[in-house]
Amino acid sequence: MNFIDNPRKLRGFEKNLKVEKVSRRSILKGLGVTGGFVLAAPVMSRQAFAYETGAGKMPHGVVVDPRVFVAVAPDGTVTILAHRAEMGTGVRTSLPLIVAEEMEADWSKVKVQQAHGDEVKFGNQDTDGSRSTRHYLIPMRQIGASARSMLEQAAAKRWNVPATEVKAVNHEVVHGATGRKLGFGELAADAAKESVPSIEGLKLKDPKDFRYLGKGQVSIVDLHDITTGKAGYGADVRLPGMKYAVIARPPVTGGKLVSFDPAEAMKISGVEKVMQVRGWPWPSKFQPLGGVAVIARNTGAAIKGRDALKLVWDDGANGKYDSVAYRKELEEASRKPGLVVRQEGDADAALKTAAKVVIGEYYLPHLAHVSMEPPVAVADVKGDKAEIWAPVQSPGGTREDVAKTLGIPEGNVTVNVTLLGGGFGRKSKCDFALEAALLSKELGAPVKVQWTREDDLHHDFLHTVSAERIEAGLDKDGKVIAWRHRSVAPTIASTFAAGANHAAAFELGMGLVDMPFEIANISCENPEAAAFTRIGWFRSVSNIPRAFAVQSMVGEIANATGRDQKETLLALIGTPRIVKPAVKDLWNYGEPYDSYPIDTARLRKVVELVAEKGEWGRQVPKGHGLGIAVHRSFVSYIATIVEVAVDDKGKLTVPRVDTAIDCGTYVNPERIASQIEGAAIMGLSLAKYGAVTFKDGKVEQKNFDDFQVVRMDEAPLVTNVYIVPPGPDTPPSGVGEPGVPPFAPALMNAIFAATGKRIRALPIGKQLEA
């Protein structure tokens, strides 16, 4: 069995953490300011605080160093680096805001600058796993506090008073006794000469003095540019002499080019060249699939040229992949015993003696990310140097992969991170940037590789397809005494290692083996499943099928026992406690279990909160129904109530959604609300329409007409979001992804309440019309 704890580690990041010796020149160059704030002693630390996170175990860990992240110009402008990628979560605003808060900078005098890909310098930059706030709240506060302390030291020396008598307040340092004040800009040069204080000695602000954190009053830094068309996405990069390229790739994953005829393409006005692109054998990790590129003076000409290419492909081993046949295989596998991945008590025996067994078989198809910005990248390769501009979630990994692909040192590669027009996990894979690098090297000119929507659907790293089967054994009183869950799905590890056919630990930990119900006899199994296309992370990953199955089953048990859904759910969650699943090396989103245990008190709390605020049990009109679901993922707790209306033709609408989230200590509640509102739409999209299917190894969908997503006229009319106030020092947890998993099962439970129909296979499609 191929056991891969976290495939991203295959990047070869298990090096020791190092701090780069940063020269004054390189800092100023890096931050693009002059006369700045330059600090002396290197500081590198994992935080010592009330809780530990898994940040230090990520590739390249955490860098806590104000010299790297902050610059103060003589005019008082504070520049703060955003080292994570912005794809719509607001992280490019939130992390710098934390620094500004703690250093007492005035946000209106702060400029945010995007860091390029350099994990030795900035620490881990993989913007995925809903990790940014959770891993960086404390480091960013420490960076801000260091900068504040140095400014205070500089002022104290200027006035020849003890540092304890001065205090930074809103962009200036004040001497309380005399009322003297010095602006941050006036202190910049002196502060630069101060040594960086030790992390242990830093005094962080009392949260009651926060001006920005937790308030939700600060809009994203790109808001004005977005509304005026000035915001720079990957596709918006333009370089002098740049060529435009589109690529015809093998229609079947792992297929190869046999021959091509460029003659007709070359006749198209604007087409300049047709050339082959190197491909890698399957499984190809993040490496390009290969194919034929058409180079032109604009993208429109390149697309027209590609349409005119004559291409012959060898489809290879995956040419027989067929979704209808494979569904049967997965479902068959779910009915037979498989690899046991969690065992408590004796589920087999308890199911045999149970008064009643409720069985649910659920099926969820492949999904495509279809971020509004299809993959795109610009590369300029000159000799042994490469510069990339791309919307990548993994700037550090992209840099490493470009270097390896071109055979040049990593230090010779610059990765400029543009805004991402959506990511959802797709842009954690940098194949499109590698294509641009290969083409630019061969052309000797800058080149933009633009994927079309059809390319995006045909060559995505798809969300897996899965069959989930749950058997729940009930005693004569309707109490659940046995639980067997078999989850069968091709693994993301298959994209990295041939023959990987069991879930990786990180997939098992997403809703299968971490199931929190208080049941005496539990068996979780993972039968084998092979992959025939590229499988990758999709917003909330394996939590989608697992939460769908588990929370639909709660509804089925409620129906079987004639009890209320919410009461059934709370009974299954059981007593407030820390769940300790009998699982060897339980994957907990990379977080230490002590800081982030499975806490059923918090799980109950979000259920109770959403039930109260969302008016669970309220009277709804005929044809309407309420459904509830809860799920812990990315170490956050989320419960959702969906009200659905199904008319007599089977058309469904969603009048109201209520969601409660406990994500621990939070930075920007306004962006949390936007993420949850969006997660409901994505949840509704995947429930109503989401399916990528294969025939003869090829994806059958092409564009938004046959891979539909929810539009405004069918979006929920109202989505209410309730955030649980954090306790003192409650560690921050994920927000970007966890809103998605509970939506679809809550909707299914609502549909059942409205119609008596239990939908067990997604998408809903026409199932309600029958």
Place this chain on the structure above:
Amino acid sequence: MIKIKINGQEQSWDGDPDLPLLWFLRDEAGLTGTKFGCGQALCGACTVIVDKEAVRSCITSINDVAGREVTTIEGLHPDGDHPVQKAWRQVNVPQCGFCQAGQIMQAAALLMDNPKPSHDQIREAMAGNICRCGCYQRIENAVHLASTGV
């Protein structure tokens, strides 16, 4: 030679007359605010206003707009303060932001045609514009806000 007026400026093109307006705007004229999302008029990311009508520039050839007036997001308002743009900022609509230029142009065209749309009319008029992040609730509120005066 095809002549068109874009954001008040005369532009000319002597290449392929079938070239979609989208690619002329983005790659030839350098107006990258208009986005490519699908190429088939299915998502609305490429929406521009031709004369007074919202048009999908990805399936509109440059020849089709010869002699007409094209407004892109860059030309909607000199300071970016069109009522729709202001409402968008007030409501904090965008997440990733990629579809928003198209959404804003669609909304601006709607309000030219119907200055006081109902919520149902807003939802219907904006249904051609996809937002994968799912900002619909806020888009609807922002269009409503713009129509009632910011």
